[in-house]
Amino acid sequence: MGFPFFRVTIENMPLDTSIRVLTPENIAFEYRLAGPFQRLGAYLLDLLVRGLVIFLFCCTYSLLVTASRGGLQFLGIAPITILAFLLDWFYGGVFETFWNGQTPGKWALGLRVVTVEGQPINGLQAVLRNLLRAADAMPVAVAITFPVSISLPTFMLGLLVASCNRRFQRLGDLATGTMVICETRETAQGTLRIEDPQVIQLAENLMAVATLPRSTIRAIAAYVQRRGFFGPGRCREIASPLAEVLIRRWELPPETDPDLLLLAVYYRHFWYEEAQSAGAGTESPVPTPPQHAVPAHGRIPAEAVPPVLGKHL
């Protein structure tokens, strides 16, 4: 292995905020953890929803009282007080139980509560972690005492506890064994098609790409997919450490552009053979994705499944 600086990337523990979950199918997939400030956004949204619900309820209730010509007046503010109390303590617990770990605020921001094993939470966990929010909200600053006392939860304790553990769990999460994760909706997939003739020309001459280790290919793929975010100067700077080694090893002309070389390696590895065969018009063109809707009899067409996967179905 001549590329020691790339060995660090994948094999070690992830440095970012992702967490590995083992499914019952014995597959490990990764979740991205939600940080305290993402969760603050969801909390504020939930506060807004709660406020709206109370407001709407007050409106309809006063309309009802008016419509009943004072028949309902004897109830006073009792229904509003009860509703405010219930929303205050059980809003999160009930939503997280019946919406599979989401409240409206969490749903809007794509967050979800799961257990630390990555499983869905149950009612007990949902209710308890929401009751214990009162401990996380400490210390509570009393902002106004008249006419109604409005207290301002600072959430300093929750923030402190969450920043001291790996999963950003607040006290309520620690007591129930839950964590909040981010369900990202990514649509980007597949490889980039490169059509620059300079790259293709250079790729024609790179016979030794097949000897590169897998981790190097992965690093180059990561570079190619992100190089659009950088200017040409920065691209050259990032590409040159690896490109210089490759140029020396493959005895290429020293003035070869590092950025161009990495693009060529990427093209050669992911696209070269397909482009060749498609250009020659031989019997194996780039396979077009087979189109099929969900079949009524509940079986997946055989060609959708490569032979190695057949036994998993």
Place this chain on the structure above:
Amino acid sequence: MRAVEYLHRRQSTWAELESLCRRLQRSPRSLSPEELVVFAKLYRATCADLALADAHQLPEPTVRYLHQLVARAHNLLYRSRFFRLREWLRELLFRLPRRLFHDPYLRAAAFLFYGLFLFSFVVGWARPGLAEALLGREEVDQLEQMYEEGFENSGSGRSLVGQGATRASLYISHNTSIGFRCFAAGLLMGVGGLFALTFNAVVLGIIFGYMNTTPMANNFNQFVTAHAPFELTAIVLSAAAGMRLGFALLVTRGKTRAASLREAGKEALPVMMLAALLFLGAAVIEGYVSPSPLPYAVKALVAIGSAMLLAFYFVMLGMAGNAERSEPERELSWQEIVQREDSPAPATR
């Protein structure tokens, strides 16, 4: 197989899983049984793709896409379990009183609360100046004002029902919130719960003692008698539940602190729910019976009745499990545990 070729083969499967996910997310019942089977199959196939992503050298964005697709489908396939009423009733009526009967935290909390309450009652009664020093002049004036009038002419019929509803709702929201906060504060190594418990016991005791030295003593006692048993017990229960949580962090019995806390959480929540129910009962009595013009004998009867109910719950239902519990628990050997799990559960009638 080249990565590109592989991608082309599989992309339609993933797209199909994604569209099924989208429909499932909208409503769990929108899929036919056949489609659900397809969903599960597609999910497993995608799991396999993810497992083989490294072998096929799939590019990074695809791997990330697969991670999120599998996570999304996984969360739709394995869902949260709902409350089961029967399970909760069994917990509340059978298992909980048995646990509470042997709960050292409940004993400690009850001893501390009632002990301090009685002590402060005597002190507040013997030295009436203390209440003013502790609570401030305004607070004491307000208290005295509240009980200046008796309850003989506090309305009747419909208006009484309405006033009762308003009062009860305020008591529910105010007192139960205090209980929940007391419970949550217990998480801070038990200190928060102890503080709330001590504070309430001393303040209540002093007020009770002081009010009994004033001319309003009769009105005051008329008001507090009926709902006292439920409300005081509920305060003790919420503090005990909080202490159970907080002390689980200190006394771990060989488990990790996190595991110990999690186990305590499972036991403490039903206790807190029981306390919430008692707060509810106390609030209804406090809203309707306590301020009503009913004779004192009736209010005392309500108090005695609720105290008997509590005694039945804690002692009778708590003792009922005693016979089962007292049989010596010995360590099971591994063979026995395996045997027990292998053999089918005994048929229940």
